Amino acid sequence: MIMADMAASPNPQTSNEPVIEVRDLCNRFGDHIVHEDLDLDLLRGEILGVVGGSGTGKTVLLRSIVGLNTPASGHIRVFGEDLIQLSARARSRIEQRFGVLFQGGALFTSLNLQENIAVPLIEHAGLKRPEAEKLARMKLALTGLSPDAAVRYPSELSGGMVKRASLARALALDPEILFLDEPTAGLDPIGAAAFDRLIVTLRDALGLTVFLVTHDLDTLYSTCDRVAVLSQRKVLVADTLEKVAATEDDWVQDYFNGPRGRAASYAFRDHLEKRNQEQ
Numbered sequence: 001m002i003m004a005d006m007a008a009s010p011n012p013q014t015s016n017e018p019v020i021e022v023r024d025l026c027n028r029f030g031d032h033i034v035h036e037d038l039d040l041d042l043l044r045g046e047i048l049g050v051v052g053g054s055g056t057g058k059t060v061l062l063r064s065i066v067g068l069n070t071p072a073s074g075h076i077r078v079f080g081e082d083l084i085q086l087s088a089r090a091r092s093r094i095e096q097r098f099g100v101l102f103q104g105g106a107l108f109t110s111l112n113l114q115e116n117i118a119v120p121l122i123e124h125a126g127l128k129r130p131e132a133e134k135l136a137r138m139k140l141a142l143t144g145l146s147p148d149a150a151v152r153y154p155s156e157l158s159g160g161m162v163k164r165a166s167l168a169r170a171l172a173l174d175p176e177i178l179f180l181d182e183p184t185a186g187l188d189p190i191g192a193a194a195f196d197r198l199i200v201t202l203r204d205a206l207g208l209t210v211f212l213v214t215h216d217l218d219t220l221y222s223t224c225d226r227v228a229v230l231s232q233r234k235v236l237v238a239d240t241l242e243k244v245a246a247t248e249d250d251w252v253q254d255y256f257n258g259p260r261g262r263a264a265s266y267a268f269r270d271h272l273e274k275r276n277q278e279q
């Protein structure tokens with residue numbers, strides 16, 4: 001087994017304290033049951049990768065937690081409070097502690113980057129426009145964008161820059177939990193690797209907890225502390241990469257131990273060896 005000797009150094013910020021507890025979650029659209037009695041914990045400080053075949057409900061799970069999809073039943077406790085039971089106002093207070101990076105970024109095309117990032121600061125934090133745009137420029141810098149990007153429009157940017165700007169907007173209100181839906185989709189391998197490093201750097205620097213939906217094996221290896229596999233309406237397994245990859249399940253074995261999974265694990269092992277030699 002390739003992965004047995006290659007555990008990434010554990011993140012010292014991760015604790016066993018769940019910041020999100022999903023219990024008995026059921027989601028359906030008409031007759032189509034997506035989740036049935038699904039349980040999952042997100043632990044403070046961790047980067048949790050959520051994987052699964054297409055249509056297993058990764059995005060629906062993310063949308064349920066952030067309040068964009070109302071589950072048929074179940075409990076979603078965030079910081080100890082059950083979101084489904086809360087009033088809209090109390091729920092919105094909790095949701096402001098979330099930052100979300102959607103697939104495609106979802107920036108406003110008619111606003112430049114600093115205006116885009118200023119929107120939540122004006123709407124939710126009540127800042128005046130000049131202050132909001134100043135803070136927006138700081139958030140853009142945090143994601144590695146140069147100062148001149150602030151006045152550019154989304155249509156003038158590369159895919160990687162749009163992702164960074166969208167991440168800056170997700171970070172605008174200093175969230176405690178960051179949700180990322182396919183953050184590296186559409187990026188070239190070098191841009192994707194740089195974005196993976198950025199996620200880890202921001203988690204470490206800002207003390208974030210990260211819920212990350214991805215198909216990208218390189219992202220899993222280079223960023224995640226734990227991985228949850230969605231299968232047959234539930235979480236099949238949620239554990240370290242080594243343990244998940246050893247799970248006896250056809251999809252898991254094809255995914256982690258097929259040609260792409262092996263290539264990603266070899267690449268990651270090489271990376272760890274080089275890093276250890278440098279230290």
Ligand SMILES: Nc1ncnc2c1ncn2[C@@H]1O[C@H](COP(=O)(O)OP(=O)(O)OP(=O)(O)O)[C@@H](O)[C@H]1O
Pocket residue numbers: 029034052053054055056057058059060061
């Ligand atoms: N608003 C909706 N109305 C009806 N069906 C929906 C809706 N949203 C999602 N679904 C269905 O729920 C299932 C799960 O969708 P979801 O997008 O969560 O899958 P996923 O695991 O994220 O897939 P992928 O990896 O392909 O992005 C799919 O069959 C999808 O068609």
